[in-house]
Amino acid sequence: MALHLHNTLTRQTEPFEALEPGRVTMYTCGPTVWNYAHIGNFRTFLFEDLLRRYLEHRGNEVFHIMNLTDVDDRTIAAAAGAGKSLQDHTAPFIQAFFDDCEYLRIRPAHVYPRATQHVDSMIELVASLMDRGLAYRSDDGSVYFAVDRFETYGRLSQVEKRELKVGSRVASDEYAKEDARDFALWKAVSPDDEAVGAAWDAPFGRGRPGWHLECSAIALSHIKERYGVETLDIHAGGIDLIFPHHENEIAQSEGATGKQFVRCWLHGEFLTIGGTKMSKRFGNILTARDLKEEGVDAAAVRMLCFSTHYRQQLSFTDDALESAGEGVGRLGEFRRRLIEASGASSSEAVDPPPEASELRAEFEAAMDEDLNAPRALAAVFSFVRAANRRLDASGWTAAAAAEALSALDRAMEVLDILPTSVDVKAELRDWVEERIAARQAAREAGDYACADQIRDELTEKGIELEDTPQGTRWKVRGD
Numbered sequence: 001m002a003l004h005l006h007n008t009l010t011r012q013t014e015p016f017e018a019l020e021p022g023r024v025t026m027y028t029c030g031p032t033v034w035n036y037a038h039i040g041n042f043r044t045f046l047f048e049d050l051l052r053r054y055l056e057h058r059g060n061e062v063f064h065i066m067n068l069t070d071v072d073d074r075t076i077a078a079a080a081g082a083g084k085s086l087q088d089h090t091a092p093f094i095q096a097f098f099d100d101c102e103y104l105r106i107r108p109a110h111v112y113p114r115a116t117q118h119v120d121s122m123i124e125l126v127a128s129l130m131d132r133g134l135a136y137r138s139d140d141g142s143v144y145f146a147v148d149r150f151e152t153y154g155r156l157s158q159v160e161k162r163e164l165k166v167g168s169r170v171a172s173d174e175y176a177k178e179d180a181r182d183f184a185l186w187k188a189v190s191p192d193d194e195a196v197g198a199a200w201d202a203p204f205g206r207g208r209p210g211w212h213l214e215c216s217a218i219a220l221s222h223i224k225e226r227y228g229v230e231t232l233d234i235h236a237g238g239i240d241l242i243f244p245h246h247e248n249e250i251a252q253s254e255g256a257t258g259k260q261f262v263r264c265w266l267h268g269e270f271l272t273i274g275g276t277k278m279s280k281r282f283g284n285i286l287t288a289r290d291l292k293e294e295g296v297d298a299a300a301v302r303m304l305c306f307s308t309h310y311r312q313q314l315s316f317t318d319d320a321l322e323s324a325g326e327g328v329g330r331l332g333e334f335r336r337r338l339i340e341a342s343g344a345s346s347s348e349a350v351d352p353p354p355e356a357s358e359l360r361a362e363f364e365a366a367m368d369e370d371l372n373a374p375r376a377l378a379a380v381f382s383f384v385r386a387a388n389r390r391l392d393a394s395g396w397t398a399a400a401a402a403e404a405l406s407a408l409d410r411a412m413e414v415l416d417i418l419p420t421s422v423d424v425k426a427e428l429r430d431w432v433e434e435r436i437a438a439r440q441a442a443r444e445a446g447d448y449a450c451a452d453q454i455r456d457e458l459t460e461k462g463i464e465l466e467d468t469p470q471g472t473r474w475k476v477r478g479d
């Protein structure tokens, strides 16, 4: 079966086809680095991580772009409030974002362009929209996109159908626009902008880019430079970005290139805490670092997020987090058991046991169905139960257990929900095996003093060795 994804543009779950088969360009809207990203933001980034990993699992070469919004109303206000330059204010939050992504095991994007580093391409885009008559400079010195001159405006969000809220928010710029729906591409400079270093010269006046502009300019310049194309295969983000952000991205991009901007749009649902969308207003903000400081295993956070389909609201509760923690603990135990059972396995090829083949097939069938991670998780845990029964009954040879282990690991490459402690054990194992090989080499070279020294080193770390005719075996003392 082919991978099917739900495309917001068509409101259909359809077979995913890249412009160039086997190569996927993927753009995801990144964080606004005025503050720490919260766990609601990270639910979106984790859904995108799942998407990216599964595309790669299926053999695609993915080029993933994620922007960092380091200039917008909030970053400027926060920098001005702190009496810092934009750059000084955002730098620690950019670092914090990378740290949080690492904690949550999010596979890094290939590029993280910052808005402030792409102002030139944004200026070019505005100029080209003005040349094409789709944008105008207003009396207030700002440049606006003329929505009524772009025929397909509203196609993504089906905004006509929900009736555009006009006049609900009358800011000063509302008077400068020809049409209330028009949005700012370029904002005329203000004293705060100058104070924090958020002002650039442009042919249409000194100012700074509007927020929507950066994603179009960054996405287009990167895929054009790398592949000579102006169409993204995938653009993903949170559901709250559909309107106006993504609608405006389409207008800006397609208005300038005349080509389809994105083939497949994916949107992740909200995360709620206590049944309420997380927001400053409700005072229920939880950041990734809060979880890290509380000693929560990232594997449990990932598992909790993947237990609900990305297009369903996820309720983040302590209970759910705890049971996800128990789930990843069971997986870790199980994997250790498989490692032990496959320990003496030679590299001879055997047919995988039916349980392992079933896991592979069911995992992919689930993920092909619009990234149905809850179903994929169910497949993993039913495999754990079936395999444990087999191991209890000593029904598997070492080679069969090795096949089962490799099927599990293949699924884990995508989900990445093994507990952190297992990784520590894997590191220990690698180290012990490296030391045993070094000891063996020393003995073969007749350097028994060195071999004994390595043995002592291992003993000190609680590792016991046993030399057998089949080679050296080891175990952790007391295990």
Ligand SMILES: [Zn+2]
Pocket: 028, 029, 030, 215, 245, 249
């Ligand atoms: Zn964006």
